[in-house]
Amino acid sequence: MYVTLKDGIHDPQGKAVKDALSVLGFNGVEQVRVGKYFELDIAETSLETAGPLVNGMCDQLLANTVIEKYRYELIEK
Amino acid sequence: MYVTLKDGIHDPQGKAVKDALSVLGFNGVEQVRVGKYFELDIAETSLETAGPLVNGMCDQLLANTVIEKYRYELIEK
Incomplete structure (x- = not known):
């Protein structure tokens, strides 16, 4: 699952990354948004029940x- | 781009998230791995040159x- 700031919310961490990249010579970067990324292994038998479960965890x-x-992808293993 | 710990590297943050989910009643979670997620807008004209650029930024x-x-996806806008 991917958790990111909503559009319009100021992202100072992203700004810091952009500035640091600029110092390193990467000048073509127009905007950086930083988010969190979670990989979960869930002992759930069906994708149908996994969806609401993941929504609950995120909320x-x-x-x-x-x-x-947030948004997420469910992958069956 | 997605930055995650290599397999085999201990992830205490993921362990903490797993325990917190368990306290909330989400007991089916077997493993959690936490990573970072970056969205970059790059003023680069071709996908061919953007790839090496992004590799450089990550490294x-x-x-x-x-x-x-790390891994990344390039999306043309």
Whole structure:
């Protein structure tokens, strides 16, 4: 799952990364947005039930839904 | 781009997330790996030249290649 700041929310970490890249000579970077990335192994038998489960995890713990949005991909193993 | 710890490298942050999810009642989670996620807007005209550029950024700044690996997707806008 990917947790990123909502559009329009100021991202000082991204700005810092952009500036650091600029110092290193990477000048073509127009914008950087930094987010969090989680890989979870879940003992869930079906993709149908895994979706609501992951939504619950994001809403309750992994994302601050006031300022952050999230999306996820489910991969069956 | 996605920066994650290499396989075999201990991920205490992921362990903490797993434990926190367990406290919240999400018991089916077997493993959590936490990583970083960057969205960059790059003023680069071709996907061919953007690839090496992004590799350079990851190697020099965004990833600690001793313990982290990275992958990325290039999307033309």
